[in-house]
Amino acid sequence: MSVPPDSARLIRRLRVALVLLAMLLGVALVAVIAIVFYWNTYLLNDRGGDPFTRGPFVAGLSATSAEVRFLGPDTSAVQLTAIAPNGTHVVAKDGLFAGLEPGQRYVWTAAVDGIGQASGSFLTAPTDPDARVTFGVLGDYGSGSAHEYAVGRGLDAIDPAFVLTTGDNSYPVALPQLLDRNIFRPLRGVMSEAPLVVNLGDHDTFISGGQSVIDAVGLPGGGLRYVWQYGPVQVIVLGDEADAATVAYAKAELAKPWSGVRFIAIHKALKPGEPLSLAVKGKVTAVFSGHLHRYERRIVDGTLNITAGNGGQGPGDPAHTLRTPEAVYSTLDYGFARVDVSPTGTRIEMIDEAGVVRDSVTVPRP
Numbered sequence: 047m048s049v050p051p052d053s054a055r056l057i058r059r060l061r062v063a064l065v066l067l068a069m070l071l072g073v074a075l076v077a078v079i080a081i082v083f084y085w086n087t088y089l090l091n092d093r094g095g096d097p098f099t100r101g102p103f104v105a106g107l108s109a110t111s112a113e114v115r116f117l118g119p120d121t122s123a124v125q126l127t128a129i130a131p132n133g134t135h136v137v138a139k140d141g142l143f144a145g146l147e148p149g150q151r152y153v154w155t156a157a158v159d160g161i162g163q164a165s166g167s168f169l170t171a172p173t174d175p176d177a178r179v180t181f182g183v184l185g186d187y188g189s190g191s192a193h194e195y196a197v198g199r200g201l202d203a204i205d206p207a208f209v210l211t212t213g214d215n216s217y218p219v220a221l222p223q224l225l226d227r228n229i230f231r232p233l234r235g236v237m238s239e240a241p242l243v244v245n246l247g248d249h250d251t252f253i254s255g256g257q258s259v260i261d262a263v264g265l266p267g268g269g270l271r272y273v274w275q276y277g278p279v280q281v282i283v284l285g286d287e288a289d290a291a292t293v294a295y296a297k298a299e300l301a302k303p304w305s306g307v308r309f310i311a312i313h314k315a316l317k318p319g320e321p322l323s324l325a326v327k328g329k330v331t332a333v334f335s336g337h338l339h340r341y342e343r344r345i346v347d348g349t350l351n352i353t354a355g356n357g358g359q360g361p362g363d364p365a366h367t368l369r370t371p372e373a374v375y376s377t378l379d380y381g382f383a384r385v386d387v388s389p390t391g392t393r394i395e396m397i398d399e400a401g402v403v404r405d406s407v408t409v410p411r412p
Contacts, residue, residue: 100230102126102156102164103237104188105141105264107208107276109148109171114141115264119158128152130167147267148173150278166238168260169207175305180204182236183383185212185313185336186247187357188220188228193234193380194358196399202235203401204384207276209240212336212354213247213286213313215259220250222258229262232358243274245283247313247336271295278306279387282330285315286320288322296322300329306385307411308329315353316346318372323347331392331409334383339367341383341396343375343405350409352394354383375405 068289098118106113114126126138130150136143138154146152149172156164172179182201187194201209216228230237244263250256260269271292281366282299284292296310308330315335316323326333327348337353339362344351352371361367361378369376383397389411396405 054141065175078314097158097163098156100226101234101237102166103230103234104166104168104239104241107168107171107241109173109277110144110146112143112146112154112168112170113264114138114143114154114156114166116141116156116164119374123159125157125160126154127157146170149177164238168239168241169205171207171275175278177277178389179277179387180206181276181279181385181387182206182209182240183212183334183352183385184357185245185334185353186214186339186355186359187211187232188214188216188229188249189359190232191360192357193360194228197357197380197382198233198236198349200397200399200401201233201382202239204397206236206240206384208243208274209236210243210274210281210309210311210334211245211357212311212334213245214249214336214355214359215244215247217249217359219252220256220259221253222262225258225262229259230299243281243311244269245311245313245336246270246285246320248286251286273299279309279345280304280306281309281311284310284312284322286312288316288320293321293325297325300325307392309334309385311335313337315342315344315370316351318346332394333412338370340369341375341377341379341381341405342370342373343379343394343396343407344370344373346372350394350407352383354396356380357382360377377404379404 070334075391098116100117102114102116127135128143129135130152148170151169153167155162214226244254250259266377269284272283309331310333310406315339322345332350332352335353338353339355342353379398381396384395384397386393391408391410393408395403398404
């Protein structure tokens, strides 16, 4: 049976159309596969992903050495390199940079399998007794709140040589599982450039005596009481409160000669007439404390006392955050203290979370 010419032409056209349709579908399928491959390989694959679960952060600093710590990658895959302003570079061994020049800003890079994944800087301690030193102070901050993040950014902006804490670094307690939320993530920026000189508070020591913070940050001398020195600055770190052992330790350290500027760090603020307050009179530039979730400036037994307890946790119960009667300045606003030590004196400013200077005082250098 023969097919009419018109029908044959129609059949041929349908066949051609089907072939073209199949070809178009094939091209479309190839295009879809290519798009999915490209999207998955280049767009969804985070090539800037952070391999570090903690840090890296500057953990120790002296005139000729610096320590950078981290958690995450295998240490054998990480190379830490620091470059001085003159272009010379140093490679760290087990996280420790040695043979550095005093008073120099080094820029460090942490490379994982040859790819730079983190960077920061540190300023080695000066040996000049008249060198200017800037450091930050904050306390009662370890909450992981937006306010703590804001305070951390403010600290990072002032380029401190180090950051002193006045206690309660982790709320409600210092469990190892809470430290990244409460300390290392909110303060990551500033900790990549300045070591955290940690004083322990009652929330820190409630479990295991604060050992989790001591181990995580790498505090010297067991972490409860120790002396931190940076150039002409010395801080005697005393822990939670001024009990008999703390007073004895402070007196012993204060009896040692020091030609620079001395500070005391203790969590619970000193009261007029108590033994430690009388012991530091005329021997330190200022006492830094926390516990009260305020910033306050007071003169206690002739010594400047700064309460920097407004770092991020917030005031809480108003009955427990009342202004101290002898306070010259007091505020509930979040913030931190900036301390500038110079050959002529020490200037201490309270800077709030919006970057505004709210209080300022200068103590002449003896």
